[in-house]
Amino acid sequence: xxxxxxxxxxxxxxxxxxxxxxxxxxxxxxxxxxxxxxxxxxxxxxxxxxxxxxxxxxxxxxxxxxxxxxxxxxxxxxxxxxxxxxxxxxxxxxxxxxxxxxxxxxxxxxxxxxxxxxxxxxxxxxxxxxxxxxxxxxxxxxxxxxxxxxxxxxxxxxxxxxxxxxxxxxxxxxxxxxxxxxxxxxxxxxxxxxxxxxxxxxxxxxxxxxxxxxxxxxxxxxxxxxxxxxxxxxxxxxxxxxxxxxxxxxxxxxxxxxxxxxxxxxxxxxxxxxxxxxxxxxxxxxxxxxxxxxxxxxxxxxxxxxxxxxxxxxxxxxxxxxxxxxxxxxxxxxxxxxxxxxxxxxxxxxxxxxxxxxxxxxxxxxxxxxxxxxxxxxxxxxxxxxxxxxxxxxxxxxxxxxxxxxxxxxxxxxxxxxxxxxxxxxxxxxxxxxxxxxxxxxxxxxxxxxxxxxxxxxxxxxxxxxxxxxxxxxxxxxxxxxxxxxxxxxxxxxxxxxxxxxxxxxxxxxxxxxxxxxxxxxxxxxxxxxxxxxxxxxxx
Amino acid sequence: xxxxxxxxxxxxxxxxxxxxxxxxxxxxxxxxxxxxxxxxxxxxxxxxxxxxxxxxxxxxxxxxxxxxxxxxxxxxxxxxxxxxxxxxxxxxxxxxxxxxxxxxxxxxxxxxxxxxxxxxxxxxxxxxxxxxxxxxxxxxxxxxxxxxxxxxxxxxxxxxxxxxxxxxxxxxxxxxxxxxxxxxxxx
Numbered sequence: 001x002x003x004x005x006x007x008x009x010x011x012x013x014x015x016x017x018x019x020x021x022x023x024x025x026x027x028x029x030x031x032x033x034x035x036x037x038x039x040x041x042x043x044x045x046x047x048x049x050x051x052x053x054x055x056x057x058x059x060x061x062x063x064x065x066x067x068x069x070x071x072x073x074x075x076x077x078x079x080x081x082x083x084x085x086x087x088x089x090x091x092x093x094x095x096x097x098x099x100x101x102x103x104x105x106x107x108x109x110x111x112x113x114x115x116x117x118x119x120x121x122x123x124x125x126x127x128x129x130x131x132x133x134x135x136x137x138x139x140x141x142x143x144x145x146x147x148x149x150x151x152x153x154x155x156x157x158x159x160x161x162x163x164x165x166x167x168x169x170x171x172x173x174x175x176x177x178x179x180x181x182x183x184x185x186x187x188x189x190x191x192x193x194x195x196x197x198x199x200x201x202x203x204x205x206x207x208x209x210x211x212x213x214x215x216x217x218x219x220x221x222x223x224x225x226x227x228x229x230x231x232x233x234x235x236x237x238x239x240x241x242x243x244x245x246x247x248x249x250x251x252x253x254x255x256x257x258x259x260x261x262x263x264x265x266x267x268x269x270x271x272x273x274x275x276x277x278x279x280x281x282x283x284x285x286x287x288x289x290x291x292x293x294x295x296x297x298x299x300x301x302x303x304x305x306x307x308x309x310x311x312x313x314x315x316x317x318x319x320x321x322x323x324x325x326x327x328x329x330x331x332x333x334x335x336x337x338x339x340x341x342x343x344x345x346x347x348x349x350x351x352x353x354x355x356x357x358x359x360x361x362x363x364x365x366x367x368x369x370x371x372x373x374x375x376x377x378x379x380x381x382x383x384x385x386x387x388x389x390x391x392x393x394x395x396x397x398x399x400x401x402x403x404x405x406x407x408x409x410x411x412x413x414x415x416x417x418x419x420x421x422x423x424x425x426x427x428x429x430x431x432x433x434x435x436x437x438x439x440x441x442x443x444x445x446x447x448x449x450x451x452x453x454x455x456x457x458x459x460x461x462x463x464x465x466x467x468x469x470x471x472x473x474x475x476x477x478x479x480x481x482x483x484x485x486x487x488x489x490x491x492x493x494x495x496x497x498x499x500x501x502x503x504x505x506x507x508x509x510x511x512x513x514x515x516x517x518x519x520x521x522x523x524x525x526x527x528x529x530x531x532x533x534x535x536x537x538x539x540x
Numbered sequence: 541x542x543x544x545x546x547x548x549x550x551x552x553x554x555x556x557x558x559x560x561x562x563x564x565x566x567x568x569x570x571x572x573x574x575x576x577x578x579x580x581x582x583x584x585x586x587x588x589x590x591x592x593x594x595x596x597x598x599x600x601x602x603x604x605x606x607x608x609x610x611x612x613x614x615x616x617x618x619x620x621x622x623x624x625x626x627x628x629x630x631x632x633x634x635x636x637x638x639x640x641x642x643x644x645x646x647x648x649x650x651x652x653x654x655x656x657x658x659x660x661x662x663x664x665x666x667x668x669x670x671x672x673x674x675x676x677x678x679x680x681x682x683x684x685x686x687x688x689x690x691x692x693x694x695x696x697x698x699x700x701x702x703x704x705x706x707x708x709x710x711x712x713x714x715x716x717x718x719x720x721x722x723x724x725x726x727x
Contacts, residue, residue: 168606168610169571172575172607176574176600183585185593190596218649221645221648221652222645386684390675390680393679394698401714402710407715410668411660428567452591455592456591456593
């Protein structure tokens with residue numbers, strides 16, 4: 001492997017490749033910052049530009065765009081609650097709160113460090129264990145993917161705040177919205193009212209921009225507009241405490257992202273949501289999540305970064321795209337006359353190892369570029385909101401239009417902006433809706449495929465797969481686990497009567513979870529009105 | 541609603557009034573109606589395909605039914621017990637504003653919302669960038685009462701930056717409306 005990496009680095013470290021890697025990362029960061037223009041669109045738009053390049057140089061630049069846009073999307077999510085991509089939605093929950101508390105610098109910096117660390121670990125795993133993970137991923141058929149999607153839907157529990165029923169309802173709204181468009185199994189148009197524009201479904205990126213960017217903007221106007229943040233320079237720096245708290249969260253996020261990134265189709269959005277869910281269950285500071293906890297920023301970002309690298313395992317080894325962007329990149333491979341698949345490592349060692357080496361270089365450039373820029377980006381919050389919000393509207397609408405070059409996208413953003421505003425005013429959690437919207441089509445695809453495999457039956461196939469059963473077991477634990485633990489504890493204490501009535505409502509929320517309204521705020525993203533974020537930590 | 545407005549018995553003693561709020565009732569009713577509409581619509585599609593596999597009507601039917609039922613349960617719960625407003629931004633915030641401030645806020649929200657819709661309608665005629673520049677100018681001068689130089693700088697700046705990013709760099713074919721040269725060069 002060392003020999004291969006030496007070959008790869010010698011191919012990637014030419015001045016030309018280094019230059020285009022830098023350009024790719026920089027362009028990717030800009031593309032990620034713009035709402036709507038995600039990595040998949042950015043890579044697709046810029047493929048024609050690279051047609052005259054050497055294939056390795058072209059792929060290095062496109063991979064740079066991919067990695068850069070993943071990070072850029074987080075920047076605006078943290079600063080102005082406007083996620084550039086679906087995978088950065090989770091960053092708004094705690095990142096935006098940190099920014100409003102004058103800690104945008106540490107939030108952006110830890111995001112860069114967490115992303116880099118996760119990418120580095122994922123790349124080591126990718127270069128050493130890619131064939132093993134590819135074999136495992138190959139063992140994931142439709143029943144197992146269905147189980148993973150069911151697990152993903154169950155994470156709605158984590159994002160429901162205290163009100164599980166409301167979370168479930170909004171998750172179902174997301175699933176139902178995602179059912180608009182041509183059905184994956186039969187090709188039947190559903191709920192399209194003969195509008196060709198709706199055949200592709202209601203695009204979740206536009207819905208997300210509306211819910212988060214425009215919804216939050218209207219909410220801020222309702223609250224009398226946010227005051228400019230004038231943080232002291234030392235508040236823009238990471239503290240030792242920040243780093244100490246971030247380390248385990250980064251590790252957990254990296255693991256979750258890598259595992260889900262290996263699975264074809266699971267995508268980084270699910271990884272970021274599940275990483276946040278894992279933090280809500282296992283982090284020492286889980287009670288602070290949703291109020292501006294650094295773990296809530298670093299874990300999803302680490303998962304996204306690790307997942308976006310792991311996405312290359314099925315893409316390179318199996319020729320099966322791991323997500324939307326790697327699907328576009330797969331197309332780029334074919335444009336350059338390269339056939340991804342099991343023989344790629346043997347037939348094109350210089351290209352593959354050069355590309356993998358460029359991932360290391362690209363992520364290092366990303367860190368070097370963004371770490372010093374974090375305090376600079378944070379200065380955006382010094383702009384008066386009366387100037388900032390028209391700019392947010394403009395970039396949101398142009399970004400939405402550019403996704404499909406369609407006015408329908410603009411209208412979807414406007415309509416869902418009003419929906420997002422109403423949800424914020426009513427304190428309804430937005431995350432379950434987004435989760436339902438993202439997972440709905442994946443769940444239905446896996447369901448149709450499983451049912452086709454089982455000739456109409458789904459349950460026997462699920463029951464015959466040990467992996468699927470194990471995943472479903474985890475999903476079940478996620479739902480009933482906390483209630484079971486609570487019941488056991490109160491039975492042990494022997495006071496499950498009156499106190500239990502007062503501290504536990506019909507939805508099964510614990511007193512610890514409701515105190516400080518942490519869950520509700522986590523689910524509710526930017527509706528921060530009552531809970532004061534913790535004061536800035538002492539600088540190291 | 542969510543964790544910070546968890547329904548609790550009035551005796552819970554959190555200090556907040558326990559009552560059903562019309563806006564929350566309306567939201568729950570809307571959820572229920574949405575579920576019912578999807579449920580009814582799903583009957584236009586088969587639950588199973590001809591070969592017995594899951595059909596196009598299955599997911600919307602099940603999800604629509606579940607949403608309709610959950611909506612009714614939420615509605616019943618809110619009507620019966622109300623919600624203790626524990627950290628609920630909705631009421632606390634509004635109660636922090638004077639009546640005049642509230643009127644001003646509502647007026648501004650209505651103007652910004654109407655401006656958004658009008659901009660959407662204007663884009664096919666003016667083109668997206670000019671329409672959004674006009675929107676920026678309107679919001680900064682008409683709504684926020686900023687000084688002309690600041691407002692003009694913001695509007696022109698946004699126009700130029702978006703043009704450079706989207707048209708020059710990313711080559712996105714943005715709608716030009718009446719400024720489309722092909723419209724004027726046609727015989």
